[in-house]
Amino acid sequence: MPDLLGLLSYGTFFLVFATIFALVVLGLNLQWGFTGLFNVGVAGFVAVGAYTSALITAPNYPDQIGGLGLPILLGWLGAMATSGIAAFIIGIAALRLRHDYLAIATFGVAVTLQLVALNAKGLTGGPFGLQFIPKPFADVITDSLAWNVTYLLITSALLGLSYVALERLVRSPWGRVLRAIREDETAAESLGKRAFRFRLQAFVVGCMLMGLGGALYAHFVGYIAPEDFLPILTFQLWTMLIVGGSGNNRGAILGALVVWALWTLSGNVLRELVPSEYQARAATLQVVLIGLLLMLILLLRPRGLLGEETVVSRHMRDETADTKKE
Amino acid sequence: MLQLVADGFIIGSVIALGAIGVTLVYSILRFANFAHGELLTWGAYLAWTALIGIVAVWGPAEPLGPFSFGWPLLVALAISAVATAALALLVDRLLFRQLRQHGNAITLIMASFGAALVLRNLLQFIYGSIPEYYSREIQVAIRLIPRDVLGGLRITPDQLFVLGLTAVSVVSLHGFLTRTTLGKAMRATSNNPQLARVTGIDVDQIIRATWIIGAVLATVAGVFSGLTVQLRPQLGLDLLLPLFAAAILGGIGSVYGAVVGGLIVGLAESLSVPLVGAEYRAATAFAVLIAILLIRPTGLFGERT
Numbered sequence: 001m002p003d004l005l006g007l008l009s010y011g012t013f014f015l016v017f018a019t020i021f022a023l024v025v026l027g028l029n030l031q032w033g034f035t036g037l038f039n040v041g042v043a044g045f046v047a048v049g050a051y052t053s054a055l056i057t058a059p060n061y062p063d064q065i066g067g068l069g070l071p072i073l074l075g076w077l078g079a080m081a082t083s084g085i086a087a088f089i090i091g092i093a094a095l096r097l098r099h100d101y102l103a104i105a106t107f108g109v110a111v112t113l114q115l116v117a118l119n120a121k122g123l124t125g126g127p128f129g130l131q132f133i134p135k136p137f138a139d140v141i142t143d144s145l146a147w148n149v150t151y152l153l154i155t156s157a158l159l160g161l162s163y164v165a166l167e168r169l170v171r172s173p174w175g176r177v178l179r180a181i182r183e184d185e186t187a188a189e190s191l192g193k194r195a196f197r198f199r200l201q202a203f204v205v206g207c208m209l210m211g212l213g214g215a216l217y218a219h220f221v222g223y224i225a226p227e228d229f230l231p232i233l234t235f236q237l238w239t240m241l242i243v244g245g246s247g248n249n250r251g252a253i254l255g256a257l258v259v260w261a262l263w264t265l266s267g268n269v270l271r272e273l274v275p276s277e278y279q280a281r282a283a284t285l286q287v288v289l290i291g292l293l294l295m296l297i298l299l300l301r302p303r304g305l306l307g308e309e310t311v312v313s314r315h316m317r318d319e320t321a322d323t324k325k326e
Numbered sequence: 327m328l329q330l331v332a333d334g335f336i337i338g339s340v341i342a343l344g345a346i347g348v349t350l351v352y353s354i355l356r357f358a359n360f361a362h363g364e365l366l367t368w369g370a371y372l373a374w375t376a377l378i379g380i381v382a383v384w385g386p387a388e389p390l391g392p393f394s395f396g397w398p399l400l401v402a403l404a405i406s407a408v409a410t411a412a413l414a415l416l417v418d419r420l421l422f423r424q425l426r427q428h429g430n431a432i433t434l435i436m437a438s439f440g441a442a443l444v445l446r447n448l449l450q451f452i453y454g455s456i457p458e459y460y461s462r463e464i465q466v467a468i469r470l471i472p473r474d475v476l477g478g479l480r481i482t483p484d485q486l487f488v489l490g491l492t493a494v495s496v497v498s499l500h501g502f503l504t505r506t507t508l509g510k511a512m513r514a515t516s517n518n519p520q521l522a523r524v525t526g527i528d529v530d531q532i533i534r535a536t537w538i539i540g541a542v543l544a545t546v547a548g549v550f551s552g553l554t555v556q557l558r559p560q561l562g563l564d565l566l567l568p569l570f571a572a573a574i575l576g577g578i579g580s581v582y583g584a585v586v587g588g589l590i591v592g593l594a595e596s597l598s599v600p601l602v603g604a605e606y607r608a609a610t611a612f613a614v615l616i617a618i619l620l621i622r623p624t625g626l627f628g629e630r631t
Contacts (some may be wrong), residue, residue, distance in 0.1 A: 037438070077512070078574065097623050100352070100358040104358055104434050105619060108567050108571075108615050108616070111567050111608060112612045115609050119606065187507050223521050231443070238440075239440075284447035284448070285451055288443075288444050291441070291443045292358065294437075298433060298436065298440075300435065
């Protein structure tokens with residue numbers, strides 16, 4: 001039954017992307033959903049992770065720095081580290097100021113990194129990007145479907161791990177401080193919580209997840225180029241978070257699935273309906289559709305599909321069970 | 327050297343005109359508008375459409391004096407300014423006004439980010455992505471300063487026109503903000519919206535005026551960019567970072583700060599070309615931005631943080 005096999009193969013392919021996106025959206029949710037940090041440069045931090053991991057693990061690239069050929073696990077850890085360092089530097093500059101400044105500064109990061117990816121040929125391979133990024137276990141598992149399923153297991157495991165860790169984090173005293181700062185910084189400061197430090201921590205951890213997501217993407221596709229990390233990626237990820245419900249980790253994952261499904265579906269429909277010479281133009285309509293979706297959600301259902309839980313502390317749960325409705 | 331300075335002033339003019347819109351929206355509507363770059367793009371493309379329409383009806387006109395364009399471009403600029411202002415008001419009505427009533431500044435920023443992508447892709451859908459020009463005539467640059475003085479200076483009449491009209495726009499805006507009732511009301515709203523409302527200022531009218539001024543200046547900036555470089559759907563996106571850098575450098579809310587900031591960012595971009603290469607010129611705006619955030623986040627002329 002080739003059809004069923006094709007469907008299965010397509011399904012795993014779809015789910016691998018969805019889980020990688022969900023991982024990145026979880027990072028974004030920590031920043032925006034719980035801490036109120038507006039990061040417009042998500043694509044930039046994802047790119048940092050993807051390029052770092054590629055440079056650490058790929059076989060030696062001629063005429064170019066990197067291609068160290070180290071184990072993939074090291075690449076992923078390195079990806080998280082460099083994204084975290086980038087976030088730390090930007091955070092120091094922008095997190096002390098009003099939230100708009102972080103938005104503008106992170107936008108600048110994404111634009112600048114895009115320029116670096118395009119032009120620093122000695123590091124990033126320029127417009128052609130980096131190739132031959134090793135796929136984990138590819139030498140053991142040769143069947144492509146089996147490999148895709150294996151990779152899906154890896155990404156799902158990492159997603160599950162991050163979900164559990166984040167759920168614990170946001171329910172811990174640390175997570176409650178984040179929300180307190182988001183809601184009323186002055187009040188939180190007057191209780192002795194240094195808002196800047198907490199913000200910086202949340203920003204760095206969120207960006208590390210984005211870097212990991214980038215690395216997972218790079219090792220799945222095996223090839224990265226600057227055009228994989230355009231502002232549209234940031235926009236898709238934001239739409240996922242808003243549609244799913246910011247401030248809710250399950251919402252973030254659900255949003256990633258729903259929006260990615262809508263995106264691939266609308267892409268397929270447009271490819272079917274539009275003659276090939278108009279494909280490039282039709283692709284712009286896809287962005288318009290997703291943009292309208294985001295704006296409609298913002299206008300009509302600002303809390304998203306799954307809204308934020310109003311009570312997260314297990315100590316408070318029993319007492320406020322009846323007043324929990326909002 | 328002189329040539330780089332002159333180039334910097336010309337890019338700086340475009341940035342300054344755009345940054346005025348960013349800073350006005352920021353200080354009166356209180357959010358960083360990521361869609362402002364798209365007003366530049368739409369302004370430039372709508373002027374191009376109007377130009378084609380005019381030429382189709384009245385036939386091509388002789389260029390005015392030494393310039394590469396004739397009267398049709400000036401008329402097209404005026405038509406486009408009206409249309410772009412209408413577009414800005416429409417976006418505000420459909421999107422930003424709804425969110426203002428029950429949302430916070432961050433929702434507005436995100437909505438503007440979405441609006442930017444929708445506007446840019448819609449434009450690309452309509453016009454395609456091939457670069458366009460207002461005029462294909464090749465202009466001979468005039469040598470103002472001979473080559474042996476600091477490398478000399480050559481400038482095209484169009485570039486002089488850009489500098490001149492920028493100066494005229496800024497001076498008239500200054501007159502508007504300091505002499506007219508509406509202008510004074512705008513400054514009052516920017517300083518303290520609650521107090522302005524209490525004194526009977528019609529805030530909705532102020533917001534409309536803000537969008538109209540921002541859009542008209544964006545159209546002028548967009549057309550200048552199209553005139554001195556070319557028309558591309560990414561025109562506004564590429565200018566967005568310099569616009570923000572200029573607005574923050576000048577101090578949010580300060581119109582004169584935005585002009586000075588725009589010229590400084592333009593100069594920095596131009597002067598950085600021999601150092602880092604033309605491909606990284608946009609990153610210069612980012613460097614300026616980070617530097618100002620670290621050293622003096624209120625900007626050169628700003629009071630508020």
